[in-house]
Amino acid sequence: MDDWQWRAWVGRPAGGRHGAAFLVTDTRLLTCAHTVHGMDEVHVGFPGLLEDLPATVVHRGDWRRAGDTGDVAVLELDEPVPLAPARLAAPEDVHVTAGDGEFGIWGFPRRSDGGERHATVTTSPRWGREREWWELRTKGSDALEEGYSGSPVYDTATGEVIGMVTNAELYGDRADLGWMLPLDSIRRHWEELDDLLPLRWLTAEARRELRGLLAGVRFTDPLAADLRRVTGRPVLEEFRSAWGSVRYVAEGWPEERLVRYLMAVAQHLPEPGRFAAWSARHLGGAAPAAGPRTGPASVIVRLEPLTFDKAVDVTVHTWIDGAAGPSRPTERVPEKRVKATVEAGVAELAAALVGREWMIEFAVPEGWLGKPFEQWYVDPRKKILMRQYPVVVRDVERLRPGSIRRDQAHHRWRLLAERGRSDPRPIACDTPRTGKAFQHLLEAHVEFCVLVYGSRPVKSWLTAALNNGIPVMLWTRTPCDAPSHKDCRGHRVLDELTAAIGDKHPDELPQVALALRKKALIAPENEPHCGRDLTLLWDDPSRLPDPPLAMEV
Template identity: 70%
Template sequence: MDGWQWRAWVGPPEGGKLGAAFLVTPTRLLTCAHTVQGLDEARIGFPGLSEGLPARVVRCGDWRREGDMGDIAVLELREPVPYAPARLAAPDELHEYSSRGRTFGVCGFPRRFDENERHATVTTSPSRVMRQEWLEIRTARGEWLEEGYSGSAVYDTATGEVIGMVTNAELRDGDRAELGWMLPLTNIRKYWEELDDLLPLRWASAEARRELRELLDGVRFTEPIGADLERAVGRPVSAGFRSVWASVRYVAEGLAEERLVRYLATLGRHLPEERRQRLAGWSARRMPAAAPGTSGTSGPAPASVIVRLERVTFDNAFDVTVHTWIDGAEGPSRPTMRVPERRVRTVVEEGVSAMVSTLYARDWMIEFAVPESWLGKPFEQWYLDARNKIRMRQRPVVVRDVDRLRPDSIRRDQAHHRWRLLNARGRSEPRPIPCDEPRRGSEFQDWLEAHVDFCVLVYGSRPVKSRLTAALNNGIPVMLWARTPCEGPSHDDCRGHHVLDALTAAVDETHPGDLPRVALALRKEALLAPKDKPHCGRDLTLLWDDPSRLPDPPLAMEV
């Protein structure tokens, strides 16, 4: 019973109950702004424990009338209570929580002669989003919501973890509702940023985050700061931020640590001197990546030559652009050339060779952003130096889906979400796809769509077109496969299974940022392996789509 003491009611000072609330610190509770509309003071009760405790009402959202967003209020108790606050779910787990058919509990305080609380079971899913603010919730058969549930936590009944708060119910005849609205924690914290101090975030300790948030409190997000943000992360940022803290949180939770270091360094010039000094001190003490040569992976993010191939709709030709990517931003590039398919390799080899001089003394790799039908090309066999027969396999070589480089690409958005999850996880956790994979066509598509946590796929042999398309459409950011098909008469002990087991084991606990280096090492091992035996590094393709490495599209492609 002790695990549920954080559930509370809220009412006016003169008595009665208006709705629900839940304890998040020993002195603070969350509820809806509309529940305490017109009140500066309220009364709080923890059923069976403490009743009628005085509290101050602090409005922190944008809600003023029915239909408004930001329906949030904080209740501040005069004295701390001895009850454990609610456990809050991590923001990056909310999608998974609500997408696997789980049921959740809510607890309300409707008008009843016995004055007891009432409980209901609800379900929700990520697809039930409403105006990018709420998620629709539906009650179990025979249960309902009614007046008095507003402000209730929505919590996992097995773990007690809270994922959001009930704000509305669609009341029908008899003032009962089977449908309601939930404000997820990810949106509650937009309006009450102090909630970030309490969430189980991974990018810094709670103490360090609180210090940084307080340091940036009240700093508005302006256009000059937005420009610095885009330069720091190396791509356009479409999200609107209510504050500088919200933008810091965006970088910290979705990108490599070195991006956060770079962004914080640019913020200083937008702050008053006293805050600038405090921010510099915080970065020196709290961010190990501020020291040279450290990052969220085993080493700094490598520079790149990024080869972009766009198929032209006529003449069987391609637009070829060779970019460089240095220190998180676009470096020198070559003008786009339109060439027939038969000349693509020659033009690419010449372009990459010309760019190498800009990368001397750096750790660098080669990225081929190409159409889907070209993802299986043996690019590592192409030449860095054709005259001296030096192949590109001397460096890490990866492929990318060129469609994801387009600003209007749905695939790009899908991949961004999965990459954020992968980067936050910090390890690959590959999903093996055997050469005798039973799922076909739409079944494979549905399987990937249902598992939003799948980020790395490893194939036992070259994936057929339907599976490759399904993986790209679902935003899978990393895939590995040997291009050699599995042609054994039986799959009981076939080449594909041996390759799959070895490749899965090789990348299992690898940080996603280290995968190009791992693929390079496997290819080098394969050079020395017996040619008559399978090796997971032979004919290896690595699709590796880090959405932060996003060079500007050539002008010809923007038209």
């Protein structure tokens, strides 16, 4: 049998050859999205073997116009063909072999004979562009022309495909420089390709089943937090799906890390029972035993004041191991009953967190951020105050999925997590209080992620900080009314707070605030202390329980 029988052309049903394609299963071919743009039905042919076969475009990448990423399309034949598919290289091998050899491509430029033309090219991962394409350079007198799009780039010695031609820099009708998508890029845009690649983790059957279980599962902020914990590194890549993040761990970390991450991913699946069955079949003894898991946990109180009747919608959630836990239905109550309703809700749901390290998060409107929530009761019957636990406040606006404030906070929190230390920006009590100047300051300095105030911030400062996505702020609620600020209370408190959190990781700040509040309890009452009346806004955007439907209508 001919080893090169998987090479094909693609064109319109009415006739003509517009580009190349290559067989990857007995019914499916890969080509460029721009080659089949505007078409749902095409014809393909295998020169000298099978011609004019009808096929359907069953998948397209994100490509819509020249320069877009995702220039990938998948064609489905009406019937299987008795031809051997292309042999695909392992993605990790591509990075080793590329640049050390010559590769073949072919196309169907406009010629009177309608036949294919061949060219020899070189490429290398060092010649990458935007983590999407690799540059192709032709050898000798060979040239690229229109009609080469969709051609596989294959090792002329082994026949293994390492990528696909997408475009060229044409001068007239020819070019000596073009671009290809390596297999790593193609599989980001068509994840089913992983079922066909000779990967070295798990078995082919286990990977195929796992990819099916994760189909349609997005890579969310909670998953990003899980990934960060498992790998111990910042997440720099924007994954298109949960499967993409699983592949990242599997191909860059020991198997033990993969198992840990899969256990975390399972908490976010709509049918965890199916994953448990898969794990029993394919992970065997490697899977951790079922049982209570450690990790960050919270009671999250969400308060949404209404614009009429002075009423407030109160919802109390729990957040356990990176996922939403038990919650109470939303209650609409008058403002005067908010405190009692919250205390009852927290007391009820705290039972799910007993024995863990946990905290209390108040997601409230901007005007409520300065309320003394740590003075409310976690157990109203026994009169136990919430200040026995870390208490933080959050901007409730950021809990809404379409919020620009949430988007801004996501970017700054990510920068903060990657930095790994707070590096706070001090805001002295005698700083000029014009809101416009403060807005410009924050907008110009994207590296400002933690603000520490010398006294209670004015409304314009809070608004500017929330609009710019500042994820962490600390202040004492006591105003500084000193006639001179040379050695005032505000400056002393500011210095203490800044020193207390300067080198701390952002994840440590709720515990730091708890410790400062406890120290303030035994400090002399006539002396200022940075833990007295302390508010910590700590807004990790990955901690997002599903919003009650009533709040989103």
